[in-house]
Amino acid sequence: MNRKVLIILSLVVMSVGAASWWYARARTTAAAEFPSDVLALVPGDASMIVYADMAVLRDEPLVQRLAAMAPTVNPGTEYAEFVGATGFEYQRDLDRVILATRSVPNSQTSSSQTPAPQTLVIADGRFDQMKIADYALRSGKVEQRNGHAVYTTPAATPGKITAFTFLAAGRVALADGGDISGVLGERSQVPMDAALQEQVSRVAGAPLFLVAKPHALVPAGGAANRLSTPLDGLRWVNLAARPDGDRVLLSAEGACDSPEQAKQMAATLELLRGLLRGVLADPKGRGGLPFETAQAISKMFQAAQISAEESRVRLLVSVDTAMLGAAAPPAGR
Secondary structure, three states, X not given: OOHHHHHHHHHHHHOOOOOHHHHHHHHHHHHHHOOHHHHOOXXXXXXXXXXXXXXXXXXXXXXXXXXXXXXXXXXXHHHHHHHHHHOOXXXXXXXXXXXXXXXXXXXOOOOOOOOEEEXXXXXXXXXXXXXXXXXXXXXXXXXXEOOEEEEEEEXXXXXXXXXXXXXXXXXXXXXXXOOOHHHHOOOOOOOOOHHHHHHHHHHOOOOEEEEEOHHHHOOHHHHHOOOOOOOOOEEEEEEEEEEEOOEEEEEEEEEEOOHHHHHHHHHHHHHHHHHHHHHHHOOOOOOOOOHHHHHHHHHHHHHOEEEEEOOEEEEEEEEEHHHHHHHOOOOOO
């Protein structure tokens, strides 16, 4: 088994299941940590929601140590130009961000029935509106809509546009495809599905989480080719991370169609855990992965708690700085 396959299988194991205690802990802190007013702006038919409280995360000693361990990344000339023109640096000025994706009918061609993904981003932070507006107008335009200045600029994908507007002094909303009407109050938002609200409530106490329907995580090609995946039988997947001193608590949860499916999923995860630990112990199986890295990853799998309760399969693992440092392959690999 080559290294690429090993990494993919590792992500599968870490991406399905969750911790039973997480729900109780999250519910007690959600009101204080998660901006519920932002959730009202999210499309009710969203297939994936990602949330990050950057203000909390960047003040965590563990996150700071991990950032120091990470290799230096060159953000590119385009980002450097943006920072120079606007003064905005996401590492310093971004406090909270929520990203939601949904599928909408593809209107690009009359013959295509494949839904097109649409992404909405709402970010809180410190923005110099005048400088950002001036930068956007270099290649875009502005129009007044329902009391808001809406800026549209060419997107990275040829032929598409991106629209953004300032909802308040410290809040910006951005949508690909140019459709930002939902946050402007120009149309009624689709009421949020009760199941989606339930999934968000289970992880809303974490500073970093993801809630998604399986089809939003698995490429459409897999379904088209009738390929079986470990996500078969799942209705929702939740992932969450919470720094806790010198540790990070990783939680994942899969909502299945029935208790039987949840038990089968848990059994599959146990089997995958055993297989992966065997691969990691085999010098030939782990390929070029260093022994120390393989050993650290194996310890993470061993420490993971996998369980099934009613129609949910759950996974929890607590990882400390030493384990994370050992699990990171050396630079250049």
